[in-house]
Amino acid sequence: MKRFPMMLQLVFILFCVMIIPTSMMTWYSGAQILGYSENAIAESSLNSLTANQELNENALNYIAQDTVRLASTNIFDGIRHYQSYEQLNADYTRVETGLSLLKELQRLTRSNEGVYSAFFYLNGADYIIASDKGIIPLDRYESLQWIDEALNEKDGIAGIWYPRFMESQQMVLSYVLPLNRLSTSTKGLLVINLNEEQVAYHMNGSELENNHYFIINKDDNTVISHDNKELLLSDAQTIPIVEHVRKQNTSSGYSFHEQNGERLLYTWHTSPPYNWLYVNSYSMDTLMSQTRSVQESILVFTIILVIVGSILAVALATWLSKPIRSLVRQLKARDGSCNTAANELAFLDTAFRRMQDEEDKLKYLIKEHEQDACSLIIHHLLKGDTLDRKKSELLQEMFPEKYFYVAVIAIDQYSKYLNKTSPEARSYHQYSLMTNAINQQIEGLYIHSVNYGEGRMGIIINVSEENKQKESLLITCLEQISAKAKDVFGHSVTIGVSSMAQSTSHISSQWLEAIGLIKHRMIQGNGRILFWRQEEQSNLKYIYPVNSERRILNYLDTGDMESISLEFEVIRKQIVHAANISYDNIIFIYNQLVGATIKHLNEKNINTSAIFASQGNIYSDIASIDTLDELEGYLKQFYMAVIPYVDHSGQDVNYIEKIFEYLDAHYSEEIVFEEMAKEIGISYSYMRKLVYEVTGKSLIECINQKRIQKAKQLLVKSTLNVAQIAAEVGYNNIQSFNRFFRKFEGITPSSYKASKLNR
Incomplete structure (x- = not known):
């Protein structure tokens, strides 16, 4: 593209912007029109089918109602006594009665469109009217043999529609209505024969070509009406769409199918009163002819729009590129070394890149010089060195306000940070934090920083007169720096903040204050922001947990690591609750514990060199730890390494025997484990550990198991009931006894007793 003239590129861009979206919209709208048209036609066709079904059934209902009205008159009473043809024609009066009924039947035939014939049959008579x-x-x-088959399907007093072929091969729907006692005492049948062509007339209301219909009686799966008369009363399974409609399991709906390369629409609706299935099929090619015509018109319009748009794109591209082509000609005239083979945009891009590169290099050199100068001044301030005139002027520009804070950022767990990062990565982390989070101008604050080595960075914060009382502004700034530092280093940081001073001459003292605050993370934990408080630095207390030291050595002899861990928690609480305890005092406590332990091991003739040969300098490790949590964890690992070398196996066996003797003697009582351990002569935690190591179970499980074993013996051999046995073995209520018995034996005490006694 770089070798094509800019005007051609603009033409191509404008063409893509104007024509491609237009074409895509045309295609999409055409597809949407077809889709919406198909669905709309399908819905309309389904509604048309439903309307035809209602029209047909209304006509059938009217015929049925007219028949019922005739059946409810007394016109049949005059002939009910004449069972034979000769009796009916015996005199004029009887003939007149029969003719009256004949006229009513003919009226019924004439008044209902499509009725082929109607007749009355008196039960047991040998004639038909x-x-x-x-x-x-x-x-x-x-x-009339078909009547019996039709009446087999009849339910109630209403009549029934029955499709059949007459002897003349005329397909009719016969409405058979037996007379009942509610309307007349005459016993007989009224039959109305409706031409199937009348049903076809109702169903084929549309004048569309390739429109087909059929009606299926779902009771016997036969075709009642069809435009193909050869299929009347045939099995509906021969029609392919029927099986598909049945699988849909819906009373009405529509679907599209491809058949012999033609797309067909099928609509269906089920009539609950008659249990008939109405189905219509349409050719979508015929139905969609008008829609496709509209789509073709849209396509023609789009082609015209593409041609016009192309002409406009060329004209617009020529007009837009004229100023740029003029600028390129002027630049090429001045600089003959430029690439003349490239187009105008590529030429300008190359020229501007060269200018930008030169500008960036110049800015970088200026910024690097300024940063070096600022860092040097901050180093002098932290050391308390005197500044010359130029540095003093630059210092005034860096810190124009009156009040100062000094802060120290210290990376927590710095030894771990050193182990997992390279020198290059550490330099990048420090640079990233200094440039992105610290050396920023926040409203009311002027901040500059310097790397001080060993995971520490110094920050000088200059505060205005108006903001010196707004400690929240300072805290917000430091919290942002802390969060950014955690992301950069992958470790939390502790920030120590000095007291506020009014002159740069106090900055070196403030630096010492901030450095001293970092040590406070030993008690307060990592990731904190610590502020200097003058009252906290006076009256420092000295403590040493002598009793805890003695207990730890005793627990070491018994191998009770759990009790040692608990004792460390006691020591920690003493340190935390001691007001103004110093960092040196804390380090001394743990160093003294280690020294006392090593001395104790030497007195027991244990080779401490073999134990600690691979651990390095323990005292240096303790001094490098930041917090009480880490320090406590380190000491626990220390004692876990020592315990295997202390011989306490003989005592363990003696203690185990005493524990089980005590349980055997007191299992039916309420045992207080602390008192039990005191009587045996060991700690409760050590006793619990010994039981678990020997049995793999807790003390409570051992007691309950002994109680259940005794209960099983009493259930079989004694006459006590369950409640008495529960009390006998130490359970205060029967519910607890039942729960534990089921836990250990899988059944209730009553079931256990019954199973043993029935053997």
């Missing part, structure tokens, strides 16, 4: 054939003998009318 039919609207199409009049009053004729039964043997001259078509067979």
Whole structure:
């Protein structure tokens, strides 16, 4: 692209910006139109199917209601006594009665569109009164055997619709209504035969081509109505879509299918009153013809828009690139060494990069010189050296305000930091912290820093008269520095902040104050911001835990590491609660404990050189530790290494025997473990440790197991009940007894007793 003229690039960019989105929107809108159109057509077709179904069923319901109204009249009463054709034609009055019924049947046929015929059959009679054939003998009318099959499906007093072929091969839906006692005392049947073509008329309301329909009786899975008359009353399983509709398990819906390269829409709806399934199929090619026409129009419009847009892009690119082409010609005329093969944008990019590189180099040299000068001045201030005139002027620019704080940043666990970082990484970390977090101008504060070595950095904070009482501003600044330092070093840092001074001549004293505060993390922990308080530096107290030293040596002889750990917690509480204890006093306490332990081991003729040969200088390790937590952890490791060399195995066996003798004697009583340990002559923690090492169980589990074993014997051999046995073995309530018995034996005491006695 760098070798193409800028005007061609602009044309290409404008073309992409204007034409590609337009084309994509056209394609997307066309696809969306098709998608929305398909769904809208499908919904409309489903609604049309539902409307046709309602129209058809309304017509059927009207015929049924008209038939029921006729059945509820007394017109049948006049012929109910005439069982034979001869009796009905015996005189004029009887014939007149039959003709009256015939006229009603013919009226019923004429008043309902699509009704092929209607007839009445009196139970046991040998004649039929039919609207199409009049009053004729039964043997001259078509067979009525199908009526029995239709009535088998009837439920209640209402009539039933039954699809069938007449003897004339006319497909009809026959409505069969048996007369009942609620309307007349005459026993017989009214039958209305509706042409299947009338149902087809209702279902084929649309005039679309390639539209097909069918109705299925879901009770017997037969086709009731279909535009293909050859499928009437056939098994619906022969129609492929039926199985798909059944699997949908929905009363209505639609779906699209590909068949012989044609996309078809199927809609279906189930009629609960009749349990009929109505299905319509449409050709989507026919339905979507208008939508595709709209899509083609959009495509033509897009092509026209692309052509016009291309012309505008060329014109606009020429106009926009004119000033830049003029500037490039002027630069090339001045500097003949530039790359003339590149286009205008590449040429300008190269020229501006060269200028920027030269500017950056100059800025870096100036900044580096300023930083070196500032760092040197801060070093002189911290040492208390006298500054010459130039440095004093620069100091005035660095710290224009009256009041000063000095802070020390110390990396916590510095030895670990040294072990996992290289000198280059440490230099980068210090530079990153100084440039990004410390040497920043915060409103009301002027801050400068210097690296002081051994994981420490010095900070001088200059505060204005207005802000000297705003300690919250200083705390916020230091908290930001602490958070950034933790991210940079991967370790927390402790910050010591000196008292406030009004002159740079006190900065060296302030530095010593801040250095002294760092030692306070021994008690207060890592990651703190510690402020100088004059009252805390006076009346320093000296303590030494003599009793704890004696107890630790006793526990060492018994191998009770848990009690030693508890004693360290006692020592720690004494140190924490001692007001104004010094750092040197804390280090002395732990150094003295180590010395007393080594002396004790030597008195027991234990070779301490073999124990500590690989541990280096223990006293130096203690001096390098920052906090009480770390110091306590180090001493615990120290004693864990010593315990295996102390011989206390014979005492352990003696203590174990005493423990189990005591449990055997007192298992049925309420045992206080501390008093038990005191009577045996050991600590409770050591006793608990010995029991667990020998049995793998706790003291409570051992006691409960002894109680349950005794209870099992009493359940089988004594006449005591469960509550009495529970009290006998030491349980205050039967619930606890039942719970522990089930825990150890898996069943209740009653079940255990029953199982043993039934054997």
